[in-house]
Amino acid sequence: MDDPEVVAALRPFARAATQLLAVLTEPDPFRLHGRAIGAVANIDGVDPKYLARLGSLPDELSHRVAALVPLLVASTGVDRRALGLAAEALVVCAEADTLELRVRVLAAVLYDRDVNAASVGGDEDGQTAWLLAELAEATRRHGRVTVRALAVTIQRLGDLLATIDGRARPLIGGRLGLWRLRSRARRWIREQSAVRWDPRGRQS
Numbered sequence: 003m004d005d006p007e008v009v010a011a012l013r014p015f016a017r018a019a020t021q022l023l024a025v026l027t028e029p030d031p032f033r034l035h036g037r038a039i040g041a042v043a044n045i046d047g048v049d050p051k052y053l054a055r056l057g058s059l060p061d062e063l064s065h066r067v068a069a070l071v072p073l074l075v076a077s078t079g080v081d082r083r084a085l086g087l088a089a090e091a092l093v094v095c096a097e098a099d100t101l102e103l104r105v106r107v108l109a110a111v112l113y114d115r116d117v118n119a120a121s122v123g124g125d126e127d128g129q130t131a132w133l134l135a136e137l138a139e140a141t142r143r144h145g146r147v148t149v150r151a152l153a154v155t156i157q158r159l160g161d162l163l164a165t166i167d168g169r170a171r172p173l174i175g176g177r178l179g180l181w182r183l184r185s186r187a188r189r190w191i192r193e194q195s196a197v198r199w200d201p202r203g204r205q206s
Contacts, residue, residue: 003167006122008109011166013121014129015159016104019095021134022155025147026066026092032056033146052077056149064093064180078153084160085153091163092156093180097187106194111186113166133158 025031034057056073059066067089075082094111098104105119131138133155140151 005109005115005117008113008115008166009105009117009119010122010124010126011162012105012108012117013101013119014126014133015091015162016095016101016108017126017130018133018155018159019092019104020101021137022152022159023063023092023096025137025152026070027063029061030057031059031147031152032149049077052149063096064184065177067093068177068180074149074153074156078150080153080157081160084157084164086160087163088156088160089180090183091159093184094187097184097191103191107187107190110190111183112163133162 032053034053052073056070056077059069071082071085071089074080074085091108091112094108095104098107102119106117109115109117109119136151136154136158137147140146140148
């Protein structure tokens, strides 16, 4: 797979990640606090025994994502491999504040590539909309993100990453693994921001 093909997959991921990270960083993403567990379970379609744990996730992002993945797998039956791939990329994305930087840091940290993050064409808007369709439908019907909608969305993101060469499975799992990836992303961004170019176009 060449660099433009990698970028074509990473741009919709990075665009969808913006909305997904907004959900994941909310204090109560599933609006579980103060609600009757039975009523919530009927909407979310998961065993009530998981809802208390889903309502008390850690605050720090990499810890939250690490805790969330096994809960989503256990409560909804989605693919653990796909969720693991997406989880790694989401914590890397969280360190960048623009679409292009997110694409570049994902390519660098996860695929060891230095890419041009500009759009390469294709139905980028349509692919992004499809990745987020379950979240949009859950919000429209229930006024909030449901557990199943989040699980399906993250699985779609992971399945997209699995199409990129060399990413058939997560690199490293658990809180420590996600924390290390996030640290690598921060270090890469710092190194890039330290790069300066002189007027003659030479890197310094």
